[in-house]
Amino acid sequence: MIPVQLISALIVACGCSALADAMQANFSLDNDIQSSFLQRRLKSQERREMQREILSILGLPHRPRPLLQERHTAAPMFMLDLYNNAILEDSYKPAYTTPGPPMVTQQDSRFLSDADMVMSFVNLGDLDEDLRLYHQHHREFRFDLSRIPAGETVTAAELRIYKDFVHERYENETFRVSVFQVLQQQPKRELYLLDSQVVWAAEEGWLVFDLTVTTNHWVINPGQNLGLQLSLETAYGERLNPRRAGLVGSTGPRNKQPFMVAFLKASGIHLRSVRSASGNKQRGPHRSKNPKPGVAPSQVALKTAEAAEVSSVDPKQGCKKHELYVSFRDLGWQDWIIAPEGYAAYYCEGECVFPLNSYMNATNHAIVQTLVHFINPETVPKPCCAPTQLHGISVLYFDDSSNVILKKYRNMVVRACGCH
Structure with a gap:
């Protein structure tokens, strides 16, 4: 023994x-x-x-036992790109490649250099198809942040949504995509604007929305985590189904599904x-x-x-x-x-x-x-x-909730x- x-x-x-x-x-x-x-x-x-x-x-x-081990969905692929960036910082050559163009931006690389851990979260706020038709002018997101370890501070957090090219009549128009924090569900829904972007209909790629302040608030007050709402409007104020503008949801291609990522740094090192x-x-x-x-x-x-x-x-x-x-x-x-x-x-x-x-x-x-x-x-x-x-x-792994975690280990x- x-x-x-x-x-x-x-x-x-x-x-x-x-x-x-x-x-x-x-x-x-x-x-x-x-x-x-x-x-x-x-x-x-x-x-x-x-x-x-x-x-x-x-x-x-304990040993994590993830229910899902899909390595070619959007979140694991993004995290694998981050992993390759991390091992490049340690003077190792990347041993793993991901299909398609890199998903990591220069800003993500800066966030990574200051972080001890990075966690991605899958969307738990999907609506079924019948309810989706009822809520056709907005999209719901809900992320379980209870897996963030105690003592970790969120230095940056992002909601990442993929936008496909639009071939319909809106091709030459612009849209405003807005992300709101849900403050209250009943008796009347209250929303607070977190971030918004203006995008061209012909634009294609990942849209990134800043959730840093809100995520830290939710970590401290988990009971107030009522989720997010995404809405889309034309330049004339017309509200549209996000799908019409090419925004991919959780039922879309696996490598384009939305997710959240948080960069964490230990506030006290043990x-x-x-x-x-x-x-x-x-x-x-x-x-x-x-x-x-x-x-x-x-x-x-x-x-x-x-x-x-x-x-x-x-x-x-x-x-x-x-x-x-x-x-x-x-x-x-x-x-x-x-x-x-x-x-x-x-x-x-x-x-x-x-x-x-x-x-x-x-x-x-x-x-x-x-x-x-x-x-x-x-x-x-x-x-x-x-x-x-x-x-x-650096080690990249799934936790019990099938979230993907990238963590740096010293010495x-x-x-x-x-x-x-």
Whole structure:
């Protein structure tokens, strides 16, 4: 059975010697990034422990089980374009492509760079066809924002509606498309104008309406989330069915259906604590001038010089970065994680012994600690080979409500190792 503590250490890739031995016993170090990171099939208990620990690192209370896994509808395609933008920021090349032109604008890219998480929401306010004929001059939208995690602030929110080219008698006209917040349903409906745009009938593409202020209000006061209403008028004030102007509804082509997207940023950052494998470094007494009682400074220098002659480390055995690929597919999560299928986490392993050569990227403290270890090895341990530079990854996945979430996770990939 693989201990939970080991799995946690694997993900953050902290590699002291005991951890490295366990990793070599349980994990393959294949250079092929698409290969499995497991040498053998997981036992069911091991799989459950790994899933539980990785879900905890991802900040999820349980494994999502979305009812719908449509990846070629408008919201997942837009989110996949955002994902490609996110991994480009991390200097990775896009591994996933979407059909048609990119849906992400420059403004969306700016929103993304400032966000920790992005969530898309499907419209729950569709009317059936009979009621749609009754409400022919407007369209209803309702989005469940209860999935937004506590502590997250909406930095930007958008309603995105696709407009097709109009071939009818309105072809050379303009329309005003307005989006209202529903303030009251009964006894008489009250509306508040949020955003409006003037579009040409011949225009084609995504219309984007700003919902930032309203979304934050709904997050704080969920009982006041009564939905949105979209209305359309000609230049002469004539009200039209939005379908007549080419506005695609939720019964239209899957890749053109309307959706809402919110960019979120944590108002208070709570980092998962990871116990350092070298937490006992400072248990020994301070010995700044004479590390061992009864040993003169000249004897210390002689002992250090002798140690340097016999303890030179082969660069192949010194502290450095090693291959480690974590596969979400091997965990059976391909039904809810859209991208990536896995990621190269890497880990640090190797000797940190005197003398610490330049390729070991040692801190000044590690150099001093190494010297003291040779003088008094019973009291002061050797430095630990550990990450000196960590980068994040972005994960795109469905939640239980089939909303699509793009989240950035810090400190998941080792970029450099050194002696600490």
